[in-house]
Amino acid sequence: MKHLLSVEDLGADGIEEVMRLTDSFVEVSGRAIPKVPTLRGRTVVSLFYEESTRTRLSFETAAKRLSADTMNFSIATSSVKKGESLRDTVQTIDAMGVDAIIVRHASAGVPWQVASWVDASVINAGDGWHEHPTQALLDCYTIRERVSSLAGLRIAIVGDVKHSRVARSDVLAFTALGADVTLVAPPTLLPPSLAGWPVEVSHDVDDVLPKADVVYLLRMQRERQTEALLPSLREYTARFGLTRERARLLADDALVMHPGPMNRGVEIAAEVADLPRSVITRQVANGVAVRMAVLFLLLGAGRR
Amino acid sequence: MKELVVKGGTVVDATGSRRADVLIRNGAVAGVGEGLDGKHVLDASGCIVAPGLVDLHAHLRQPGREEAETVETAARAAALGGYTAVVAMPNTDPPIDSAAVVREVLDLGTGAACDVRVAGAITVGRRGDQLAPMAEMAAMGVRLFTDDGSGVQDARLMRRALEYASALGVTLAQHCEDEALAAGGHMHEGEWSSRLGIPGIPAAAEEVMVARDIALARLTGAPVHFLHLSTAGAVELVRLAKAAGVPVTAEAAPHHFTLTHAEVASYDPVFKVSPPLRTEADVAAVKAGLADGTLDAVATDHAPHPQEDKEEPFDQAPPGMLGLETALPLALTELDLPVERVVALLSWQPARIAALDGEHGGPVVEGRPANLCVFDPAEAWVVEPERLASRSRNTPYAGRKLTGRVRHTILRGEPVVVDGEAQR
Numbered sequence: 001m002k003h004l005l006s007v008e009d010l011g012a013d014g015i016e017e018v019m020r021l022t023d024s025f026v027e028v029s030g031r032a033i034p035k036v037p038t039l040r041g042r043t044v045v046s047l048f049y050e051e052s053t054r055t056r057l058s059f060e061t062a063a064k065r066l067s068a069d070t071m072n073f074s075i076a077t078s079s080v081k082k083g084e085s086l087r088d089t090v091q092t093i094d095a096m097g098v099d100a101i102i103v104r105h106a107s108a109g110v111p112w113q114v115a116s117w118v119d120a121s122v123i124n125a126g127d128g129w130h131e132h133p134t135q136a137l138l139d140c141y142t143i144r145e146r147v148s149s150l151a152g153l154r155i156a157i158v159g160d161v162k163h164s165r166v167a168r169s170d171v172l173a174f175t176a177l178g179a180d181v182t183l184v185a186p187p188t189l190l191p192p193s194l195a196g197w198p199v200e201v202s203h204d205v206d207d208v209l210p211k212a213d214v215v216y217l218l219r220m221q222r223e224r225q226t227e228a229l230l231p232s233l234r235e236y237t238a239r240f241g242l243t244r245e246r247a248r249l250l251a252d253d254a255l256v257m258h259p260g261p262m263n264r265g266v267e268i269a270a271e272v273a274d275l276p277r278s279v280i281t282r283q284v285a286n287g288v289a290v291r292m293a294v295l296f297l298l299l300g301a302g303r304r
Numbered sequence: 305m306k307e308l309v310v311k312g313g314t315v316v317d318a319t320g321s322r323r324a325d326v327l328i329r330n331g332a333v334a335g336v337g338e339g340l341d342g343k344h345v346l347d348a349s350g351c352i353v354a355p356g357l358v359d360l361h362a363h364l365r366q367p368g369r370e371e372a373e374t375v376e377t378a379a380r381a382a383a384l385g386g387y388t389a390v391v392a393m394p395n396t397d398p399p400i401d402s403a404a405v406v407r408e409v410l411d412l413g414t415g416a417a418c419d420v421r422v423a424g425a426i427t428v429g430r431r432g433d434q435l436a437p438m439a440e441m442a443a444m445g446v447r448l449f450t451d452d453g454s455g456v457q458d459a460r461l462m463r464r465a466l467e468y469a470s471a472l473g474v475t476l477a478q479h480c481e482d483e484a485l486a487a488g489g490h491m492h493e494g495e496w497s498s499r500l501g502i503p504g505i506p507a508a509a510e511e512v513m514v515a516r517d518i519a520l521a522r523l524t525g526a527p528v529h530f531l532h533l534s535t536a537g538a539v540e541l542v543r544l545a546k547a548a549g550v551p552v553t554a555e556a557a558p559h560h561f562t563l564t565h566a567e568v569a570s571y572d573p574v575f576k577v578s579p580p581l582r583t584e585a586d587v588a589a590v591k592a593g594l595a596d597g598t599l600d601a602v603a604t605d606h607a608p609h610p611q612e613d614k615e616e617p618f619d620q621a622p623p624g625m626l627g628l629e630t631a632l633p634l635a636l637t638e639l640d641l642p643v644e645r646v647v648a649l650l651s652w653q654p655a656r657i658a659a660l661d662g663e664h665g666g667p668v669v670e671g672r673p674a675n676l677c678v679f680d681p682a683e684a685w686v687v688e689p690e691r692l693a694s695r696s697r698n699t700p701y702a703g704r705k706l707t708g709r710v711r712h713t714i715l716r717g718e719p720v721v722v723d724g725e726a727q728r
Contacts, residue, residue, distance in 0.1 A: 085612055085615065085616070086615065086616065086617065087612075087615045105617065107617030107618060107619045107620060108500055108501040108502050108571070108617075108618065108619065109500065109502070109571030109617065109618045110571075110617050112570070112571045113571060113572075113615070113617065127501070128501050128502070128619070129501035129502075129503075130500060130501030130502075131501070165501060168499075168501060191497075191498030191499075192493045192494060192497065192498055192504055192506070193493075193494045193495040193497075193498045194498065195494075195495040195498075196495060196499070197498075197499075
């Protein structure tokens with residue numbers, strides 16, 4: 001495999017392989033000196049056209065723990081400000097002889113365009129509303145830490161699915177591993193068509209929560225109010241937010257997940273985010289090991 | 305060329321088809337029959353000899369975007385595609401919203417490889433808030449008016465435009481798209497936009513404006529021509545309006561009967577177009593509309609863009625596709641209609657809508673202007689973007705095998721394309 005653009009590039013077998021590799025990199029991360037020479041001499045560039053804290057840092061940490069050289073492309077100080085095109089920018093970077101380019105862009109599809117123009121491996125770190133495959137992988141890994149297998153697991157994804165690249169990648173990954181996924185949102189925050197999506201849909205979170213093994217909350221953005229998608233965040237929280245009261249509907253061993261950054265008090269109550277059943281900080285911790293696994297898969301052992 | 309004979313072809317026009325040679329003298333048809341001879345001979349064996357094609361809808365990009373296309377290069381592409389007349393859309397920079405710009409574009413078209421006519425803007429600057437000087441432009445021969453690129457959003461303004469136009473004997477043409485419904489969208493809203501995470505444009509954005517303008521055509525009695533219809537619902541609305549006697553006509557673009565929104569899965573902006581590529585059901589409805597007469601014409605919506613613009617992210621790239629050099633073979637290959645019907649949709653029916661039927665699209669009979677398209681309906685070829693005559697390369701059909709190819713195009717008796725090679 002050369003690029004990781006979509007969860008579909010991996011399929012169930014590929015996801016399982018990433019999980020297995022992640023196990024060993026979790027072990028590496030637990031060492032006193034959490035560093036292996038696997039990608040020594042390799043260069044990884046992060047090309048983030050959109051702001052990000054956790055994903056960018058997570059990839060950089062992963063690359064450094066594998067001993068790769070890392071470069072960080074910052075839009076603010078680059079020729080992009082001088083009007084350089086996307087193609088010229090990525091081909092300039094590629095010409096320097098890099099091995100992987102990690103791309104985040106506000107426009108869906110940009111990683112596919114980049115992959116068509118460069119020799120390096122391309123990793124999609126989030127494209128518009130479309131996909132965020134490494135997030136889905138770390139979500140799968142985090143669930144498996146607690147419940148060993150996703151097969152038959154009932155996962156509710158609650159919130160703004162329409163604008164969520166996390167939701168799209170999670171649906172692909174969770175269902176590939178055999179989970180039963182229910183999307184829970186008002187109709188305005190669901191994709192206009194769910195034809196071909198192997199999911200159930202509900203508009204009633206209170207009905208779904210008691211049956212869920214995992215509840216995955218999506219970030220609710222404030223501008224959705226002004227786009228006539230919601231009357232108000234207050235009404236959203238009242239109908240869909242995981243409040244303290246609503247959290248009582250969950251089974252005792254149900255997991256609470258969130259890709260971050262959270263809007264505490266909107267889609268999730270502060271107290272709920274901090275409950276033991278919440279694995280939100282595990283998601284962040286596992287992100288590094290999962291991204292080490294992805295980099296190893298694309299650049300390690302025999303690639304090139 | 306004072307005397308020319310087109311030998312060995314099958315003449316197809318609105319009166320029917322027959323095996324005949326066509327003798328051309330001093331720019332006009334001088335004889336149609338078997339065994340004619342002339343000083344110069346163009347071989348048409350195995351070919352259809354038809355009235356020149358007429359494109360109701362081409363973006364020539366001049367003035368303002370000469371790096372994408374010029375009148376000269378577009379006219380050459382048109383001639384190679386079998387067209388003897390094209391109507392230039394007014395969304396240039398500056399827009400064609402005054403006599404001065406009409407004059408500029410007509411002058412640029414003098415001596416081009418096909419006749420260049422002009423559609424004027426309905427509103428000043430195509431901004432949709434003030435009527436453009438339609439009478440002044442009509443006096444210079446403009447017969448179609450449109451704000452194409454966008455539709456006239458204000459229903460009251462559209463009503464007044466129709467009323468004003470009705471005294472001028474001109475037709476208003478609408479790019480039907482409700483901007484509030486379409487806002488932020490970059491492809492058809494549906495299964496693929498949902499999967500690809502690209503904001504969608506619902507079919508309803510087109511249909512509400514078609515429905516509105518049918519009501520306004522009924523109210524004012526003024527004709528409305530619908531540009532590039534793309535949805536099953538829009539086709540059905542026009543079908544019902546025509547049955548009710550409302551004075552409407554409509555066109556469809558080749559990409560709307562040959563491609564679907566599934567193409568966007570490549571994220572290649574070459575598949576971005578306005579209105580967007582729709583569903584298979586919409587493609588079938590557009591074909592059915594062309595077959596049953598609901599849709600009067602195939603129009604290219606030829607929209608050149610330089611490569612760098614089509615390498616932007618999908619949601620930032622401009623919409624539009626090349627069309628002039630591929631429209632006829634696509635119609636021949638994809639519409640499943642007899643060749644006579646295909647030529648009707650590309651020649652005399654659009655010629656009537658553009659009021660060009662005095663010169664173009666008329667029957668191939670003695671005394672008529674010799675504007676002809678000679679094509680081999682069986683010749684197969686593969687679309688190679690770098691071999692197209694347009695200044696731009698944004699064809700969505702790169703590598704596609706098409707059947708049907710223009711051999712000669714004759715403009716007022718002058719061969720402007722001979723054996724597939726442009727002469728101007």
